[in-house]
Amino acid sequence: MSSSSAAVLLxxxxxxxxxxxxxxxxxxxxxxxxxxxxxxxxxxxxxxxTFDFRGKHFIVTRDGGRFRYxxxxxxxxxxxxxxxxxxxxxxxxxxxxxxxxxxxxxxxLATPLNSVPYFALLPFNLNDPAVQKSYLGQALLEGxxxxxxxxxxRQEGGGRDYEDRFVYWIHRDRYTMDYLAxxxxxxxxxxxxxxxxxxxxxxxxxxxxxxxxxxxSLPTPNAAIERYDELMQAGAVRLLSEIVLENVSxxxxxx
Numbered sequence: 001m002s003s004s005s006a007a008v009l010l011x012x013x014x015x016x017x018x019x020x021x022x023x024x025x026x027x028x029x030x031x032x033x034x035x036x037x038x039x040x041x042x043x044x045x046x047x048x049x050t051f052d053f054r055g056k057h058f059i060v061t062r063d064g065g066r067f068r069y070x071x072x073x074x075x076x077x078x079x080x081x082x083x084x085x086x087x088x089x090x091x092x093x094x095x096x097x098x099x100x101x102x103x104x105x106x107x108x109l110a111t112p113l114n115s116v117p118y119f120a121l122l123p124f125n126l127n128d129p130a131v132q133k134s135y136l137g138q139a140l141l142e143g144x145x146x147x148x149x150x151x152x153x154r155q156e157g158g159g160r161d162y163e164d165r166f167v168y169w170i171h172r173d174r175y176t177m178d179y180l181a182x183x184x185x186x187x188x189x190x191x192x193x194x195x196x197x198x199x200x201x202x203x204x205x206x207x208x209x210x211x212x213x214x215x216x217s218l219p220t221p222n223a224a225i226e227r228y229d230e231l232m233q234a235g236a237v238r239l240l241s242e243i244v245l246e247n248v249s250x251x252x253x254x255x
Contacts, residue, residue, distance in 0.1 A: 028133040028149045031170055032126045038175045040205030044124050046253040049205070052246040053116055060117045063253055069117045085113040111186065120207070120245055123168065123177045130154045136167065139229045141179060145172040148226060167226045176206070181228040183221035191218045193228040193237060203250025213237040 049060040061068040068086040075081050075094075082093040090106050090113065092099050101109070118125055126133070136148035146169040153164070169179035181193045193215070196208035215237045218225060231237050 025135045025137075026147060028135045028147075029127065031135075031147055031149060031175070032123060032133060032168075034175045035123045035170050035177050036127065038206070039123060039177065040201070040203075041124055043204040043250065043252060044121060047203075047205075048251045048253065049117075049121065049249070050251075051120060051248045053120075053244075058116060058120075060121065061253075069113050071113055071116075083109060083113060085110060119210075119243070122180070123170075126151060126168070136226055138172065139169065141169060141229050141232065144178075146170060146179070146229075147172055148229075150226070164221070165225065167228070169229065178208075179229070181225040183218075183223060183225050185221045189221035190214070191221065191223050191225050191228075192240070193225070193232065194243065195232075198244075200248075202248045203252070205250050207245060207248055209245060210243040211239055212241045212243050214240045 044062055046063050047061075049058075049062075051058050051060075056071050056073040059068075059070040059072075061070075066087055068084065070085075071083045073081055079094050080096070082096075084091055090101075090110055092101060092109065125131075130153045132152045132154060134150040134152075136150050139146050139148050149168045149170060151166040151168065164182055164184050166180060166182045168177055170177050176196075176199075178196045179194065181191065183189070183191045191214065193213040194210040195213070196210055198209040200207055213228075213232070215228065215231045217223075217231060217236060218227065228237070
């Protein structure tokens with residue numbers, strides 16, 4: 001072999017070695033699975049979770065692939081309202097009597113009945129079949145290291161808000177989901193950024209309340225919500241509200 005051929009071969013080997021040494025990005029599915037386990041996913045697969053949120057009582061039942069989300073409250077007329085969303089559909093009762101609903105009313109009601117339990121149990125639902133995940137990279141938030149994971153939804157099975165986009169920050173060492181951002185299209189659309197606080201474990205499940213932030217730099221649902229970590233570090237977000245769950249309880253379903 002000539003000296004020039006040997007040099008070319010050596011250069012190729014060095015390039016291949018460098019490529020092999022470069023670490024592949026983490027698998028977002030595996031990261032989410034780890035986070036679900038840390039948050040108590042094994043309990044939530046078959047459990048009844050109850051909590052109060054903004055004056056309404058929620059009962060969330062999960063039994064494998066079966067689910068039932070129930071919300072009860074007293075309306076402004078003093079009537080007792082019960083609303084249920086499950087695998088079979090959605091209905092509303094007023095003072096124990098089921099009422100007729102238009103398709104638009106059903107669609108409007110489905111959003112809070114689904115979204116409140118969805119956020120309350122995060123990251124539990126992030127490996128549903130309609131979820132699509134991508135790894136965005138690593139970031140520092142308040143000096144702590146995080147994986148950034150993007151979540152979008154397939155139209156089939158993704159629900160009414162399938163076009164919404166989410167980014168979750170999962171701690172690199174603890175695998176806790178401490179921050180999330182999302183772009184939404186309902187009510188003229190926008191973006192939000194949430195930071196967990198008052199973290200506690202109830203019945204083997206990790207729950208958190210959230211500071212709910214917004215930034216004028218990301219006003220539309222298609223904005224680059226992954227920038228929220230930078231904006232928070234720069235003090236370019238403002239507190240909009242607090243998301244607080246009260247009277248949380250967890251009861252595993254009988255085997």
